[in-house]
Amino acid sequence: MTEILAQTSLETDLPPPFPDHTQLPESDGSFVKNFQEHPQSLILTDSLNPILERLHPDGQYAIGQDCGIYWRETDPPEKGAEAPDWFYVPNVPPKLDGQIRRSYVIWREHISPTIALEFASGDGSQERDQTPVFRVEGTGSKPGKFWVYEQIIHIPYYGIFLITRNELEMYQLVGAYYERMIPNQRGHYPIPPLEVEIGIWQGTYLNQTQAWLRWWDLEGNLLLTGQERAELAEQRAESAEQRAESAEQRAARLAERLRAMGVDPDL
Structure with missing residues (x-):
């Protein structure tokens, strides 16, 4: 009897398992910042499809559009997540257990996104925030997303598209830190793992004429x-x-x- 009670007590004292994508919020409740965000995500995903089909004939990849990447457990859960406006993760199933992904949980899949993009309506200061987690512990604030992408999630390529200025800042993870990338002669930034370049294109998409982030192949041909x-x-x-x-x-x-x-x- 003593042995049974001890076993029951041990089982009761075990911490609960880490939550998965179905148990975590899929949105932080914030408004979309401008009318360009969703079309911008769509044009990136749509034009990249032929490349992704060639790189992943098995269909094993995921595209996230303004959904959370959970990197630690917090209360509330949203404080342990960042939600890039667009990101790509290779070699993971597009669905989990037959369900559409609601979020991406690093501690369950252990594969970092290859690239994350933020569409900044302001001056980009929020997207460049390098405040580490230990400086905000107990304050109710979140660490800077630049720091999280660089030091915790380790995303190799990070882009900040300053919509009001029609400017793109690209960073590449070199060692443990991001380094600002220099554009090539076409004004584009090569992303070798995707075999593409990213840059700014002026034109009309979904009835909006303005500057857009677009992909080109490595020879400089626009991906349609x-x-x-x-x-x-x-x-x-x-x-x-x-x-x-x-x-x-x-x-x-x-x-x-x-x-x-x-x-x-x-x-």
Whole structure:
């Protein structure tokens, strides 16, 4: 009996297991900062699809759009998470146990995102905040997201898109710290693990004409969205049809000239 009671007490004293993505909040309750955020996420994901299909023929990757990356347990849980506006994680299933991901939990999957992007409506100071966790313990505040991405989650590439200035800051993790990247001759920043470059493109998407973050391949060719690819295919088909019509018209004119010379064009 004593042995049973001791075993029961031991089981009762065990701490609860770490929560998973279904047990953690999927939103911190904050408003989207501007009308560009969601279209900006969509254009990045849409145009990257052909690259992702080639890099991950098994479909093992995840794209996060304004959803939480949990890196420690806190109360409330949101204080132990950061929610990049867009991020990509390789070699993880797009769903967990058949369920759509509600968040990304580092302590359960142990794979860091390759790249995280923030779309800053302000001057970027919040996105560059390097305040470490030990300076905010007991204050109710959160550590700086720059520090979390760099020192805790270890995201190799971190970008801050200053929407009001149409400027992009890219950082690469070198050793233990981020270093500001220098753009190439095209004004883009290479992201070798994705075999792409990222930069700023001026144009219209979803009825908004402005500067957008876009992908290019390593030769400098813009990666098109699904709609852009469809429009390009339609233009090529129309061009081929026009070329065929022109060839027909030239043949008809030649036949007329031959007949005028007394030559049967059918021979």
